Amino acid sequence: MGSGGWTALQWLALVENEMLLFAGAFFLLGALDEFAVDLCWAWLRITGKASTPRVDRNRLASCRLSGAAAVFIPAWQEASVIGQTVSHALRAWPQPDLRIYVGCYANDANTCEAARAGACGDDRLRIVRLDVPGPTTKADCLNHLYRQMKADETSEGKRFRLVLLHDAEDMVDAAALALIDGAMDGADFVQIPVLPMPQARSKWVGSHYLDEFCDAHGRTMVVRAALGAALPAAGVGCAFSRGMLARFERHADGGGPFSTDTLTEDYELGLRVSAEGGRSRFLRVRGNDGRLVATRAYFPETLAGAVRQKSRWIHGIAFQGWNRMGWTAGPAEWWMRLRDRRGPLAAVVLATGYSLLALSTALFAWQIFGHEPALRLSPLVRAMIVITLISFAWRSFVRFAFAAREFGWREGVRAILRIPVTNVISIMAGRRALSSYVRSLRGEIPPWEKTAHDLHPADAGLCAPARP
Structure with missing residues (x-):
């Protein structure tokens, strides 16, 4: 110029x-x-309102439940991990009132067989094979599990007390089931922390999840619960009362309590508990060994996998959540939803x-x-x-x-x-x-972009074995 x-x-x-x-x-x-x-977190810690109690892991691991508990695990092409997940859960939770429902598809026989092999004949496992070819959506798979549970209740003349949600690669904590069962007294939704495991072969991409969850479930969720804001469900390590799921079902279109038109049905389900007037609890407790009672999970180890997973979270929580859930309640709720979106x-x-x-x-x-x-x-x-x-x-x-x-x-x-x-x-x-x-x-339905797993946390020695 x-x-x-x-x-x-x-x-x-x-x-x-x-x-x-x-x-x-x-x-x-x-x-x-x-x-x-x-x-807020510092004030809660100083005043003792955010203390982390200690519990006896051995006592909880063998503690009887107050009622029947169901665990829902939707699975699509999870043959490499589902067997160990089922085996670990059945060993960690020996309570006879437990039943694990694994949903798999007619065109995914390998996952069904791997889950069955992992149970080693334990009759507390129920394989639910969807007649439609997979994958559909995670929520659709969960609704099939829910309908099978209802059919079992009718045929067996009993009613489940609570339903836990888990993913196919989760390593459950031996103390978690009895702890959640006790916390359900007076609560409709309970979430325990999720701890992504460090990954030896993916120290930068796969392991970055642990940084986010340690912060979110060590600080943010504690503050959120103290403020009385609705608690989102993480989709794993979370339990809903049977009565609350029945209320969700009554408000649905007949398919079941899990919304099939959102990518983050688990997140939304937690917020809907509050909208229904239910009580939610975030349960942060340590065992007498100092380890957090939490669900230990394996997250994507590749850049492409991490981007796919997080884009689904952003799409479901920020975009769909704004449209579907709107803005409700008071300032604390607005603040938390702004953070979510x-x-x-x-x-x-x-x-x-x-x-x-x-x-x-x-x-x-x-x-x-x-x-x-x-x-x-x-x-x-x-x-x-x-x-x-x-x-x-x-x-x-x-x-x-x-x-x-x-x-x-x-x-x-x-x-x-x-x-x-x-x-x-x-x-x-x-x-x-x-x-x-x-x-x-424009009318295009987003697919179920599930995370592919070719390594289980237990394989890499990343998760402590179940305690007796």
Whole structure:
């Protein structure tokens, strides 16, 4: 450009300034949001309202149940893991009032046979073979299990007290069943923590889930429960009273209590408990050995698998959840639902932040070679940068602390180093979720994009064996 106009460098510096304002404003808002949760959690800890009780694992493992309990496990092409999952659950939970329902499809005989082999003749396993070819949806599979349970209740003249949801790769805790059974007194929904396991062959992608769940189920869910906001179900390690599922069924279209027109039926189910006037509990308890009573699970180890899974969460929770669940109750509920639905915006802000990092690096290099900056940052922008850096340091420490508490300081350090990986996955998942949502508006039904498993946690020595 001529002497009276701006140079390309000056235009780039202007773009940098505007991007800083955009990203800085939302990073600051996010920092304030997380710090508010930190303050609530700290207050709960100081006042003793967020204490973590200790229980006797051996006593709970052999404790009789107050009534019959059903475990629902939907499965599609899970032959590599379902056998060990069933075997482990039946050994960990010896109670005779337990029954495990595994749903598989007519065109997936391998999964059915693997589940049956894992039971080793234990008659507490019930294989439910769907006549339709799979996969349909996870909710549809769950509804088939529910209808089979109802048929068993009629033929056997009994009624189940509660229903637990689990995935085909979960490693259940020996103390969990009796603990949940006791907590169901006066409750309609109980969620225990989920602990993704560190993965030796996927320390950066597969293991990043443990950073998020240690924080979410060690801090956020504790605050959420204390505020009286509706608790989302994680889909594993969660139990619903038989009466509440019956109420859901009455409000459904006749197919069953699980909504087949959402990608995150488990998340929504937890919120619906509150909408129905039911009571929810988040149960965070440690055994006398110091280990958290939790569901230990295996998550995707590849980048593509992690992006698929998280895009489904964002699509179901942020986009479908906004349409289906709306905004209800008071300020605490609005706050939590805003946090749940921030995935798409977070992806945009993170993408802007990384683009800004690349642009700022280039402009900084220009200055190193003796050139004056094209535009100087305003005091406001400088202040936002400083606050953002302080917030990042604090969030890194929080992530380290919660991961280290469950898995040791080495995983705590990796939790900090995995932050860029987590952010990249979130950006890619946000873009994919938006594309999927746009297609759904045109009438395309999103498929059941389940996670493929070729390794079980027990195979890699990642989960402690069941205690007697």
